[in-house]
Structure formats: structure tokens, C-alpha cells
Amino acid sequence: MNLEIYYFSGTGNSLAVARDIAEKMGGDLISIPSVMDKKSITTDADVIGIVFPVYYLGTVNIPLVVQRFVMKLDGISTKYIFAVCTFGGGAGSTLAILDEMIKARGGRLASGFGVQMPQNAFRKPFENKTKLYSNWKEKKLDFICEHVKAKDGWFDTDGLFIGLVVAIIERMMKVGFLNRSSLRSMKKTARLQEDSDFTLDEVIRFMDRSYSTDENCTGCGTCSKVCQVRNIEIVDNKPAWQHHCENCLACIKWCPQSAIHGYGKLPGGYHHPDVDILDMLRES
Ligand SMILES: Cc1cc2nc3c(=O)[nH]c(=O)nc-3n(C[C@H](O)[C@H](O)[C@H](O)COP(=O)(O)O)c2cc1C
Structure with a gap:
């Protein structure tokens, strides 16, 4: 298997995940920003992994630079592409959104995984860090590598309770109410006029x-x-x-x-x- 893993990471959660998979499976680790000066991104690898954090569930879900990266992918129709998103609470429809983007480039997301990590955008320190790190190392890492090795079509979903909460939030975003209010508060943070x-x-x-x-x-x-x-x-x-x-x-x-x-x-x-x-x- 000729494997390349592309990743984006601000505080290392996604980098740790991407690097562990690359080491375990013998793949190349490539930072997404490092290839963004290319007009189009092509590769000889037959397996491509994309690892990134979930941002703003129900709005963009996928960091903007990762979206731009996917839009530069070319020649991917025969590739086995898998994605791993790291998140603090839930992944919601992140993997489905990514699949749509990859389809627009002529490929498809063959399998997708979510890895819970400490929520880096919360003010309060996360109490359960150790458990999340050991869950990743002891359970999820092997699980993902097995599925990728088999090139199968596994897709993780959020657990029942989190899945329900996240689905309600995403639904409210789509309907517009939450979307409008979160856009308003983001504009406030960005010091832009609300209107x-x-x-x-x-x-x-x-x-x-x-x-x-x-x-x-x-x-x-x-x-x-x-x-x-x-x-x-x-x-x-x-x-x-x-x-x-x-x-x-x-x-x-x-x-x-x-x-x-x-x-x-x-x-x-x-x-x-x-x-x-x-x-x-x-x-x-
Ligand atoms: C701007 C921003 C928005 C985020 N939004 C969400 C979110 O909507 N849902 C969630 O579960 N985690 C969210 N997170 C948490 C990250 O997805 C999570 O901590 C991730 O593992 C960070 O990865 P990194 O260390 O590779 O940057 C957000 C983090 C940031 C910085």
C-alpha cells in the first residue's frame, strides 16, 4: 500500500493522530498548509488519508484550509480515500460534508472516522484528557488501521445521545435560527458590524x-x-x-x-x- 496522510492541526491533536497512523501503517505524513502553494495536488499514492479538527459544527465543520486543499485534489477517482476528524464533542455531519466535497473532485470518501480529543476551544481545562489519549492509543488507532488496511467502507457515527444532541444542533443551524445567532456572535468577535x-x-x-x-x-x-x-x-x-x-x-x-x-x-x-x-x- 502506498499511503499518504495529509493533516491540519493547531494544537497537535490531529497531528498526533495522523502521525500515529502514518507510523503504524508506514505512510508519508504531509502537512496540508505545506502543499497549498500548488495549483493542483496529485499523488502516486493509492491510499490517501485526510486528518483534521472539526470546527464550528453545523456551520463550516471543516477548517477552511482543509476545504481549499480538497478542492485542489486531482486524479483521485481510483484512490481509496479515508478521513479522520478529531473533535471535542461530536463530529455530526462533518464526514458527509467532506464526502460531498471529494465527490465534486471526482472521487469519494471511502471510509471515515471520528476521534474524540480534548476540546481546545473551551476555557475550562478538560478533566478527562488521559482517558481520551489512552482510548486513542489503545483502541481507536488499531481499529482505524485495520479498516484502512482492508480498504473497506466503515463510517463512524456519534454515539446515540451525542448523535441526537448534535443532530438537533445541526438541524437548528440549517433552519437558520442558530446559524444567524452564531454568525452574529462570530461577527462580534471579528469586530464587524452585525448587519x-x-x-x-x-x-x-x-x-x-x-x-x-x-x-x-x-x-x-x-x-x-x-x-x-x-x-x-x-x-x-x-x-x-x-x-x-x-x-x-x-x-x-x-x-x-x-x-x-x-x-x-x-x-x-x-x-x-x-x-x-x-x-x-x-x-x-
Ligand atoms: C475554532 C474551533 C472550533 C471548534 N469547533 C468544534 C465543534 O464545533 N465541535 C467539536 O466537537 N469540537 C470543536 N472544536 C474542538 C476541536 O475540534 C478539537 O479540540 C480538535 O481535536 C483540535 O485539533 P488540533 O489540536 O489538531 O487543532 C473546535 C476547535 C476550534 C479551535
Whole structure:
């Protein structure tokens, strides 16, 4: 099997998952942002994996850069493509949405998996981290590798309770009520007028307008180096966000001084324990 695993990750959960699969199955690990300068993405691999975090369930679900990556895939009609999304609460229709995107490029998502990881966008530290990490290593990793090896058509679904809650949320989003109110609050974070007609994608890119540094910022530039989409320039020894943000939170979470704030005053500090700053720097 000739395997390539493409991934996007802000705080290392998806990178850890992608790397574990690549190591176990003997595949190449490729960061999605690192290939985004290509006009079209083609590969000799017969098996392609796509690993990414779920963002904004019921709205975009899939990080914008991952969506753009899929839209650049060419020559995939005969490939076995699988995806793994990492999430804090549930994956909802993320894999189905990805399948539609891949179909638009002439391929199809053959199998899809969800891996629960600590929710990196919550203010409160996640209490159950150890269990999630061991679930991944001891149960899910082998499960995914077996299915991919067999090239079968497995699709994970959220459990009954979470599945029901997520389905209700996604339904309310579709109907419009929640969608309108979450777009309103995202615009507020992005410091845009509530009645402005920016698209959801544009609002997400502008949400870095809420990011700032405090007096602990030393101008070390780590934020710029961990930003996978090169959205941060260092100007006068301070980060300047360039408004094509993915909201992956890498700058906030990897800042060695915890000096970056924004996105609902999230604390810095969280990252997957198997991923260190060098893994992030190397990939950016
Ligand atoms: C902007 C943003 C939006 C998110 N939205 C959701 C969500 O809607 N549902 C969910 O279960 N997790 C959500 N999460 C949590 C991440 O999917 C989860 O923590 C993931 O494992 C992070 O992966 P990473 O460390 O590879 O970046 C969100 C995280 C971020 C940063």
C-alpha cells in the first residue's frame, strides 16, 4: 500500500493522530498548509488519508484550509480515500460534508472516522484528557488501521445521545435560527458590524481582529512560526495578524509566555502531550 496522510492541526491533536497512523501503517505524513502553494495536488499514492479538527459544527465543520486543499485534489477517482476528524464533542455531519466535497473532485470518501480529543476551544481545562489519549492509543488507532488496511467502507457515527444532541444542533443551524445567532456572535468577535454582509468564511478569517498581546509578550516570534497558514507577521517586535486566520488557536496555545489573548479570552497552554513545539515549527 502506498499511503499518504495529509493533516491540519493547531494544537497537535490531529497531528498526533495522523502521525500515529502514518507510523503504524508506514505512510508519508504531509502537512496540508505545506502543499497549498500548488495549483493542483496529485499523488502516486493509492491510499490517501485526510486528518483534521472539526470546527464550528453545523456551520463550516471543516477548517477552511482543509476545504481549499480538497478542492485542489486531482486524479483521485481510483484512490481509496479515508478521513479522520478529531473533535471535542461530536463530529455530526462533518464526514458527509467532506464526502460531498471529494465527490465534486471526482472521487469519494471511502471510509471515515471520528476521534474524540480534548476540546481546545473551551476555557475550562478538560478533566478527562488521559482517558481520551489512552482510548486513542489503545483502541481507536488499531481499529482505524485495520479498516484502512482492508480498504473497506466503515463510517463512524456519534454515539446515540451525542448523535441526537448534535443532530438537533445541526438541524437548528440549517433552519437558520442558530446559524444567524452564531454568525452574529462570530461577527462580534471579528469586530464587524452585525448587519454587515460578510460571508461566514470571511468572518472566520477576520476573527483574528480580536487577538492581542499583553505586557508579557517578548516578541520572540513563536506565534508567527507556529502559525501553519502564515497569518502572523512580527512588526515592531509584536505579532500582527493578517486576517486570513483559520482560528486554529496555535498562536494562543503555543505562546511560551501565554501572552496572546482573544477568541473569548481562551487561556494558553493546551497542546497534545505527544506533540512539541518543534513538531509544529517543522511543519509550518
Ligand atoms: C475554532 C474551533 C472550533 C471548534 N469547533 C468544534 C465543534 O464545533 N465541535 C467539536 O466537537 N469540537 C470543536 N472544536 C474542538 C476541536 O475540534 C478539537 O479540540 C480538535 O481535536 C483540535 O485539533 P488540533 O489540536 O489538531 O487543532 C473546535 C476547535 C476550534 C479551535
